[in-house]
């Protein structure tokens with residue numbers, strides 16, 4: 001069996017057979033239950049992690065609190081220097097970390113590398129931003145007064161991330177949080193804890209080299225009890241949560257209850273509209289990558305194709321042909337396009353969704369199924385499949401984190417846009433067209449209701465420079481580019497009177 005150099009990468013990243021799941025800067029400890037991380041690629045145990053108990057959590061919070069008081073004194077461009085060095089370190093570890101992501105999570109090595117590239121990109125972005133945390137200045141209505149606003153850090157930022165982007169989501173949050181002067185506490189997914197430890201090892205190196213407080217970046221591997229504690233802890237000013245709509249609803253409600261802030265990145269149900277004017281060669285590639293990339297486990301994965309009736313048969317035939325060429329297998333082998341699902345539970349959900357779809361009347365034009373035999377011993381490899389459906393089916397309204405693509409027909413573009421919007425989620429969307437009128441309508445207020453709307457690009461693979469997130473049951477949060485940094489800071493309006501009299505605003509007279 002080929003090892004693809006994974007042992008060496010694990011050792012380079014400081015991952016052992018037994019690891020401690022709690023860390024603040026240099027110190028690693030943990031006193032909770034044991035967690036085992038198995039690779040969905042070959043079913044082998046990669047390593048064990050001792051998770052946190054609640055006393056460990058309390059200790060991490062104390063360390064983070066102390067670090068915050070120190071870190072907020074450091075000027076923002078100097079904090080940017082920390083992030084710059086972190087980005088350099090990520091370049092050194094790109095290959096190893098990309099490999100670990102691929103091995104522990106199951107996405108292709110190319111996509112694992114892409115994920116680390118996103119981390120590097122957000123670091124570069126944040127470094128520049130560390131000199132641009134701008135507020136407005138305003139003209140006061142009172143003479144001899146100056147008005148302006150400034151942004152201050154929030155304090156401790158809690159990050160709860162999902163298995164599908166086990167490293168990048170953390171960095172989107174931390175790179176911004178740190179330049180803004182916050183400290184972070186990260187609960188990585190229990191399905192990819194070693195990716196968490198590897199990242200924490202990398203930032204620890206940078207913190208140590210710079211003699212910075214150990215609590216700037218803390219990590220805590222734990223179960224939902226630790227998650228609940230974080231969500232309900234008033235010490236944690238902002239919770240950035242990526243995961244299901246079901247859990248996000250609880251997180252959002254609990255954080256709001258204590259008037260905390262939250263960024264919610266929840267489910268998607270992303271569609272591409274294929275108009276009669278689509279350039280089919282490129283559109284098919286976009287749709288197939290969107291549907292089968294990361295084995296359909298991105299929140300931006302393409303789940304639905306809404307196809308003009310005049311090209312429906314043609315598109316269907318091309319898709320069937322393209323799916324026939326997809327190679328499924330070990331994601332570390334670069335000849336393969338699609339790796340496994342994260343675990344057996346995900347495989348069961350995939351099978352249940354197929355069953356449900358058939359019951360509702362779905363007609364499979366490419367059949368699904370679980371792969372068996374040599375190289376598929378983990379039991380997590382499934383066939384990407386395509387079903388002809390109605391948008392109203394219950395299963396089509398639901399996000400299944402698996403490579404099941406639903407296709408449907410439309411007559412008019414208004415109808416297609418209505419179908420695209422007629423799901424509970426609102427993350428990503430796309431239109432394939434060479435007609436400028438169709439494209440502009442799709443992007444207008446009468447078009448897509450999603451946080452992301454693309455023309456002649458698939459639904460996944462967003463760049464870090466834009467604000468990433470979506471509407472409706474996707475949760476409304478935004479991460480990474482544009483002015484998203486403002487979420488990680490508190491805004492203060494300042495009015496300064498440099499005269500010796502005290503005129504009141506709105507012209508109110510008050511003499512003693």
Ligand code: UN1
Pocket residue numbers: 164165242297298299300459460461462463
């Ligand atoms: C996610 O699936 O949680 O747009 C994030 C993309 C990536 C991010 C996906 N940049 O596919």
